[in-house]
Amino acid sequence: MAAQNATHDDRTAPRGDRGDGVRDSEIRIEQAHLDRVYHRLAEKIHEAEFLMDDAAKRGQVGTPGALAERDAQVFRAGVHLNRLNSEFEDFLFGRIDLLPGKDGERGPDGAYTSVEPADDAIRTGPDGDRAEIAETLHIGRIGVLDADYAPLVIDWRAPAAAPFYRSTPVAPGRVVRRRVIRSKGRRVLGVEDDLLRPELSATLDGGALPVVGDGALMAALGQARGHTMRDIVASIQAEQDQVIRAPAASITEVEGGPGTGKTAVALHRAAYLLYQDRRRYAGGILVVSPTPLLVAYTEGVLPSLGEEGQVAIRAVGSLVEGAEATTYDTPAVARVKGSSRMVKVLRKAARGALELPRGAAASAGSAPSPSSASSSASSSESSDHGQLTLDGELEAHGGRPGAGPGSRPGGPPERLRVVAFGARVELGAEELRTIREHVLGGTAPVNLLRPRARRLLLDALWTRSGAPRRYTDPELAAEAREGFDEDISSEDSFHEFLDAWWPELTPRSVLAAMADERRLNRWSRRVLNSREVRQVARSLGRLGPDGQGPLSVHDVALLDELTTLLGTPARPASPREADPLDQLTGLDELTTYADRVSPRRSRADRAERERADYAHVIVDEAQDLTPMQWRMIGRRGRHATWTVVGDPAQSSWSDPDEAGRARDEALGSRPRRRFTLTVNYRNPAEIAELATKVLTLAMPGTPAPEAVRSTGVAPRFTPGADGGLGAAARREAARLLDEVDGTVGVVVAMNRRAQARQWLTGLGDRVVALGSLEAKGLEYDATVVVSPAEIADESPAGLRVLYVALTRATQRLTVVSGDRDEPDANAVPDLLRD
Numbered sequence: 001m002a003a004q005n006a007t008h009d010d011r012t013a014p015r016g017d018r019g020d021g022v023r024d025s026e027i028r029i030e031q032a033h034l035d036r037v038y039h040r041l042a043e044k045i046h047e048a049e050f051l052m053d054d055a056a057k058r059g060q061v062g063t064p065g066a067l068a069e070r071d072a073q074v075f076r077a078g079v080h081l082n083r084l085n086s087e088f089e090d091f092l093f094g095r096i097d098l099l100p101g102k103d104g105e106r107g108p109d110g111a112y113t114s115v116e117p118a119d120d121a122i123r124t125g126p127d128g129d130r131a132e133i134a135e136t137l138h139i140g141r142i143g144v145l146d147a148d149y150a151p152l153v154i155d156w157r158a159p160a161a162a163p164f165y166r167s168t169p170v171a172p173g174r175v176v177r178r179r180v181i182r183s184k185g186r187r188v189l190g191v192e193d194d195l196l197r198p199e200l201s202a203t204l205d206g207g208a209l210p211v212v213g214d215g216a217l218m219a220a221l222g223q224a225r226g227h228t229m230r231d232i233v234a235s236i237q238a239e240q241d242q243v244i245r246a247p248a249a250s251i252t253e254v255e256g257g258p259g260t261g262k263t264a265v266a267l268h269r270a271a272y273l274l275y276q277d278r279r280r281y282a283g284g285i286l287v288v289s290p291t292p293l294l295v296a297y298t299e300g301v302l303p304s305l306g307e308e309g310q311v312a313i314r315a316v317g318s319l320v321e322g323a324e325a326t327t328y329d330t331p332a333v334a335r336v337k338g339s340s341r342m343v344k345v346l347r348k349a350a351r352g353a354l355e356l357p358r359g360a361a362a363s364a365g366s367a368p369s370p371s372s373a374s375s376s377a378s379s380s381e382s383s384d385h386g387q388l389t390l391d392g393e394l395e396a397h398g399g400r401p402g403a404g405p406g407s408r409p410g411g412p413p414e415r416l417r418v419v420a421f422g423a424r425v426e427l428g429a430e431e432l433r434t435i436r437e438h439v440l441g442g443t444a445p446v447n448l449l450r451p452r453a454r455r456l457l458l459d460a461l462w463t464r465s466g467a468p469r470r471y472t473d474p475e476l477a478a479e480a481r482e483g484f485d486e487d488i489s490s491e492d493s494f495h496e497f498l499d500a501w502w503p504e505l506t507p508r509s510v511l512a513a514m515a516d517e518r519r520l521n522r523w524s525r526r527v528l529n530s531r532e533v534r535q536v537a538r539s540l541g542r543l544g545p546d547g548q549g550p551l552s553v554h555d556v557a558l559l560d561e562l563t564t565l566l567g568t569p570a571r572p573a574s575p576r577e578a579d580p581l582d583q584l585t586g587l588d589e590l591t592t593y594a595d596r597v598s599p600r601r602s603r604a605d606r607a608e609r610e611r612a613d614y615a616h617v618i619v620d621e622a623q624d625l626t627p628m629q630w631r632m633i634g635r636r637g638r639h640a641t642w643t644v645v646g647d648p649a650q651s652s653w654s655d656p657d658e659a660g661r662a663r664d665e666a667l668g669s670r671p672r673r674r675f676t677l678t679v680n681y682r683n684p685a686e687i688a689e690l691a692t693k694v695l696t697l698a699m700p701g702t703p704a705p706e707a708v709r710s711t712g713v714a715p716r717f718t719p720g721a722d723g724g725l726g727a728a729a730r731r732e733a734a735r736l737l738d739e740v741d742g743t744v745g746v747v748v749a750m751n752r753r754a755q756a757r758q759w760l761t762g763l764g765d766r767v768v769a770l771g772s773l774e775a776k777g778l779e780y781d782a783t784v785v786v787s788p789a790e791i792a793d794e795s796p797a798g799l800r801v802l803y804v805a806l807t808r809a810t811q812r813l814t815v816v817s818g819d820r821d822e823p824d825a826n827a828v829p830d831l832l833r834d
């Protein structure tokens with residue numbers, strides 16, 4: 001739209017406004033329409049309530065058929081009622097006034113399908129071009145038809161609503177006036193118009209077409225920011241609309257600089273896809289976000305668009321069930337853990353962990369002994385010689401007296417002894433090792449190899465017993481073998497031996513076992529250097545011997561890789577919870593109303609647990625994903641279509657080429673459709689200009705998006721040198737809190753996070769302290785960026801991280817410079833000078 005082509009000055013007076021009289025009368029017109037819509041909604045709600053009531057009465061009949069019918073009817077009515085009620089607030093937001101269409105045909109939703117004006121729509125004359133408005137469409141969050149099935153409101157995602165977003169003064173199609181309606185509850189508060197054919201004298205119902213205000217975009221951008229993102233449904237711009245409505249086939253890639261609406265567009269696309277093909281996407285849409293802060297910030301957008309439940313928004317550190325990252329690794333450790341080199345290391349660890357002391361890597365058993373997992377060099381892996389006899393006797397040399405194999409502190413048992421055919425049969429350490437190596441020879445997941453290992457143990461015992469020599473008749477031999485297997489496998493002690501020798505490994509325990517530097521060194525030979533080994537081992541020490549300690553964001557991708565490498569053995573399904581209705585009717589397949597409309601949370605929880613594969617995956621801030629994270633996300637979208645949004649210039653990952661290869665692998669060879677967003681809706685031109693200096697250093701030659709507005713207020717620089725960073729940051733945050741109505745973010749280097757929270761104590765909840773990596777994707781009315789040099793020096797991708805930090809503000813930016821910034825006399829850091 002017009003706003004994309006020129007920087008708008010917030011200080012100029014609105015164009016096209018013909019005074020309060022016109023505005024008021026236009027508001028009255030829209031109010032009358034909204035009243036009609038509400039009236040119709042009230043009728044629909046009444047219908048839904050009647051259905052619920054009627055269905056409840058039918059339930060009293062008590063026959064299985066009546067109950068089933070009641071249930072289905074209550075469900076339909078309940079969903080309908082919910083939908084109507086939840087969309088009741090502020091759902092009518094747009095209107096377009098159209099010229100007659102070329103063919104003038106109406107589509108299934110009652111709207112004209114043609115986009116171009118009819119040939120005779122515009123009459124040229126000596127006083128200029130004239131035309132009459134042929135049709136008016138109102139756009140809202142859901143579609144509403146009147147009693148005669150004529151559209152009162154068209155769903156924003158319907159094809160007929162597309163011109164509301166797509167039309168521009170350059171390509172207006174049939175749209176003459178595009179209006180955004182602001183309403184709260186039942187009251188229309190305001191209207192903002194864009195005139196898309198300003199040269200045309202258009203009439204509506206015989207009178208001149210009035211135009212009010214200066215367009216909704218500027219009104220939306222000027223609003224104060226809160227702690228959550230708002231939807232942009234009323235002011236989606238043409239280039240954004242193209243992404244939102246792009247066909248879902250294969251892979252949609254979107255690039256764009258800071259503030260170009262990538263996150264907003266990605267979320268609106270999720271809502272659009274569900275509208276387009278609900279059946280297909282009921283399989284689930286996953287939105288992957290870089291941080292829990294961004295998840296919390298964006299979570300409200302989809303519910304505000306009427307979509308919930310089918311879309312899971314997850315931080316990249318929360319993608320594995322039961323794991324929630326709560327810490328960050330240092331950049332050096334993150335670099336190693338995120339690299340695809342870790343695949344090799346983890347493969348070795350997953351197999352090598354079988355050799356560990358029982359408590360160190362197995363799921364079952366008691367807490368590990370002090371000499372296990374995280375203990376360092378002294379934790380020998382084969383000091384114990386526990387053995388087992390099938391007559392139930394355990395001989396534990398070096399173990400605690402009387403302890404079973406599940407709690408022995410040493411390594412796996414080194415001898416298996418059974419009594420068969422009245423004689424003792426034994427497999428020693430060497431044979432056991434040979435069998436293990438043989439079984440581990442393939443690539444199958446370790447936990448799934450246990451049945452094969454068990455079989456080979458039985459084979460070896462059978463051979464060692466001498467039975468093959470005794471039974472020359474194959475039929476007799478087979479029979480005897482069957483009995484032999486049965487006898488041995490039915491003994492508890494054989495199971496205990498197996499549990500100790502081939503325990504079921506858990507990803508967490510294997511990861512914890514990697515905290516032993518010597519062990520990790522062995523598993524990562526020729527892959528990691530000794531410094532890397534030391535750093536990674538030390539960071540994994542945080543997990544504790546049982547692996548239950550806090551996880552870092554990068555640990556989660558390692559856990560996911562281990563989950564695949566280890567495999568999860570099939571378990572008996574847990575019985576479905578008894579439903580009272582089942583007992584009444586015996587109709588097992590019937591899902592009850594209670595099931596379906598039970599609190600959304602439990603349904604979402606269930607879905608999350610069950611879903612390993614999604615129908616569509618949306619990746620936000622894709623530039624930040626490490627190769628290991630791409631592998632993790634790729635596993636969740638093997639059969640999915642994808643939308644991937646990001647900005648290479650904001651990447652905090654140090655090796656874009658390696659990440660690029662992992663991304664290609666995750667997305668596969670399917671065709672890709674690429675879009676670029678070019679307009680910065682967040683930062684005023686003054687802030688964008690400063691940030692561009694860092695962009696030029698970080699990624700020379702990368703074009704910066706064009707800022708759409710200006711505030712006339714330049715960024716402020718202030719010194720915080722000589723240990724005065726905290727005082728200066730606090731003072732500037734307080735000043736900004738006075739200057740803006742909304743939020744203030746104070747962005748510091750990651751290692752100053754805790755300190756920064758202290759600095760801001762007592763300033764209230766409109767101000768937030770953030771580490772540079774946490775600022776990703778967020779925005780504030782005003783920001784204080786503390787010591788750009790500290791942020792830039794923190795990692796190899798530091799300049800790009802600084803670029804992110806500098807582009808978070810919608811109104812004001814203050815930069816506090818520290819000693820490291822080498823500020824000039826005006827406190828401008830070296831990095832930000834021309």
Ligand SMILES: Nc1ncnc2c1ncn2[C@@H]1O[C@H](COP(=O)(O)OP(=O)(O)OP(=O)(O)O)[C@@H](O)[C@H]1O
Pocket residue numbers: 217220221230231232235236237240256257258259260261262263264265647650681682776777778779807
């Ligand atoms: N068409 C629009 N109408 C109103 N506001 C918009 C529009 N497009 C974007 N915005 C606003 O601009 C801001 C930036 O949007 P968003 O966070 O989606 O950008 P982004 O490209 O993801 O930014 P970054 O890469 O910096 O994280 C948000 O406040 C968003 O609501």
